[in-house]
Amino acid sequence: MNSKLIKELPQLVKDQVITEDVARNIEVYYQLKQDDKPNKLFTVFGVLGSILVGLGVILILAHNWDNFTRATKTIFAFLPLVIGQLFVGYSIFKNKSATWKEASGTFLFFAVGSSIALVSQIYNIPGDLSSFLLTWIVLCLPLIYLLKSNALAMLHIVFATYYACNYGYGYFTMQQTPWLYLGLMVLVLPHYWQLLKNHPKANVTSIFNWILPLSCTIILGAFVNNQGDYGYLMYVILFGLFYNIGKIPFFDDQKLRRNGYLIFGSVGTVILLLWTSFNWIWEFNENNLTFASQEFFIALFLFVVTAMVLGYSYSKKWIKGFNLFHIVFIMFTVLFFIGTSNSIIPTIAINCIIFALGLITVKIGTDKFHFGILNYGLLIITALVVCRFFDTDMSYVIRGLLFVSVGAGFFITNYVMLKKQKSKLNSKH
Amino acid sequence: MKTIHIFIVFILVAVAQLILPAQMIFNQEDILKTGTAFKFKTQPVDPSNPFKGKYIYLNFEANTIKTTDSTWSRHEPVFVSVVEDSLGFAMVDKVTRVKPSNGDFVNAKVSYYSSYDKTLRLDYPFNEFYMNETKAFDAEIAHANAQNDSIPNNTYALVFIKEGETVLDNVFIDEIPIADYVE
Structure with missing residues (x-):
């Protein structure tokens, strides 16, 4: 794109669109920008290289070289660790570039894991995977702040998620709750905060905007023990929280693809609602639900936090007009508790909510002239219709008519909007 | 800073x-x-760990004790006092919740209590023996073959015990270290 522009410059000067000075300025500007780029690329490749080498070392050591004596193997256990530490020490002491710090830190991260793993291997120490991961993560946590390393912060989140999955979702460990995961996440937040404050528009910040909600979405289920039905409620509220965070102007004003919270919140809410739009979901045994359970208190906590974000957004007048998405979590919470005694009301209400969400999204899409949002809205309605297709107690004719009308809706709305857009463009010219 | x-x-x-x-x-x-060395009769099976490599999982023969006390809960930490039987293999003497004052014991965990046959099953903290990735599967086969010879079960793990802490030193088939046996 830039090179194309630079190629056009002589022509622009020739046609007297811009002066020669401006052309030179533009050229110098892009030159400087270019000089800045290889640095970032180096960092990315440095980190990728370190990840691969680090994982490779772990695999080579996991082969178990049983020809070596215990002493030799012990030296091998420390070798990558010491090498990694020397590199990190050097880059801190000499205050090297970010590339150095990110790459050496990443290597050290894996070296720590490999040394603990190898010692466990040499002495046949069993120990489960989750406690091994936890030790590893904690030993590398300070490096995030010492090196101001984004790569290490990401590895921290990824491995904390791995730890929590292993701890909370394991076949024998269904009853365990990975509370320490919360602590690990809180400890990485200051780094994220710094990123949001200092580099809100950077690509690396938007990666965090995605992996944080992703990690929470994966792990929330591990906090469900016996009261599985509360899982629906917990997830709907979590997605409500994400949506409300994503709608804070700081995130909302950025490009949609940078806003993981909004997309997770919106898509997650719709999927959960579609899932609970089936009648059989609500036929759970209400006697199993108790208020004095861990699941209820987590749901309550999430609800309070989400309500606070929502309330704050209203008080700051960030929310203009009415958008059902903001308050779906409140409606669902009410329906959930109605659902404990009646399965018909929530089923019907949730179908209506999904339909309303679809219509509202279509409306937003047409107002903003955004084809993506428009079709997302239509997709919500289509998904609703497809779900009802599987409810066999509805007449074939009604289902058929529903399909035809939604299909027609797709054509008509897109066509009308395209026409509107064209006429708008024409009137501008 | x-x-x-x-x-x-x-x-x-x-x-x-x-x-x-x-x-x-x-x-x-x-x-x-x-520590003191004990021989635990065992049966190896071959799984793997993504970071530590291949290992053989050891099923020990001396992992049960008959008891009428049915109050044991899963994963409850217990102290297992071990003694040598007449053939020189380890056997469970008693299982207690309080630390024994004398004798050799292992910090183990309750696997489960079977009220049907009034047996308490134990999980030992030395049930993984790490091996060269090419040998782990062979080790399982070698054990199965060794089972078929004249001596009933001749596979055992050599475990060092000191005040409850344990180290699994090696696994033997017919008195030969398992890594050498499969070569």
């Missing part, structure tokens, strides 16, 4: 990263040097 401060904190972190594996090694070596 000044570079030198960051550096000092880093040195502390680096020392912690070194001390943890060193501490693990030191503990294990201490048990190997000063």
Whole structure:
């Protein structure tokens, strides 16, 4: 794109669109920008290289070289660790570039894991995977702040998620709750905060905007023990929280693809609602639900936090007009508790909510002239219709008519909007 | 923060990263040097760990004890006193919730209590023996073959015990270390 522009410059000067000075300025500007780029690329490749080498070392050591004596193997256990530490020490002491710090830190991260793993291997120490991961993560946590390393912060989140999955979702460990995961996440937040404050528009910040909600979405289920039905409620509220965070102007004003919270919140809410739009979901045994359970208190906590974000957004007048998405979590919470005694009301209400969400999204899409949002809205309605297709107690004719009308809706709305857009463009010219 | 401060904190972190594996090694070596050796009859099976490599999972014969006490809960930590039987293999003497004052014992966990046959099953903290990735599967086969010869079960794990802590030193088939046996 830039090179194309630079190629056009002589022509622009020739046609007297811009002066020669401006052309030179533009050229110098892009030159400087270019000089800045290889640095970032180096960092990315440095980190990728370190990840691969680090994982490779772990695999080579996991082969178990049983020809070596215990002493030799012990030296091998420390070798990558010491090498990694020397590199990190050097880059801190000499205050090297970010590339150095990110790459050496990443290597050290894996070296720590490999040394603990190898010692466990040499002495046949069993120990489960989750406690091994936890030790590893904690030993590398300070490096995030010492090196101001984004790569290490990401590895921290990824491995904390791995730890929590292993701890909370394991076949024998269904009853365990990975509370320490919360602590690990809180400890990485200051780094994220710094990123949001200092580099809100950077690509690396938007990666965090995605992996944080992703990690929470994966792990929330591990906090469900016996009261599985509360899982629906917990997830709907979590997605409500994400949506409300994503709608804070700081995130909302950025490009949609940078806003993981909004997309997770919106898509997650719709999927959960579609899932609970089936009648059989609500036929759970209400006697199993108790208020004095861990699941209820987590749901309550999430609800309070989400309500606070929502309330704050209203008080700051960030929310203009009415958008059902903001308050779906409140409606669902009410329906959930109605659902404990009646399965018909929530089923019907949730179908209506999904339909309303679809219509509202279509409306937003047409107002903003955004084809993506428009079709997302239509997709919500289509998904609703497809779900009802599987409810066999509805007449074939009604289902058929529903399909035809939604299909027609797709054509008509897109066509009308395209026409509107064209006429708008024409009137501008 | 000044570079030198960051550096000092880093040195502390680096020392912690070194001390943890060193501490693990030191503990294990201490048990190997000063602990008591026991032979646990076993049956190996072959799984793997993504970070530590291939290992054989050991099913021990001496992992049960008859008891009428049915109050044991899963994963409850217990102290298992072990003694040698007439053939020189380890056997469970008694299982207690309080630390025994004398004799050799293992810090183990309750697997489950079967009220049907009034038996308490135990999980030992030395049930994984790490092997070269090419040998782990062969080891399982070798054990199965060794089962078919004249001696009933001749596979055992040599475990060093010191005040509850244990180190699994080696696994033997017909008195030959399992890694050499499969070669």
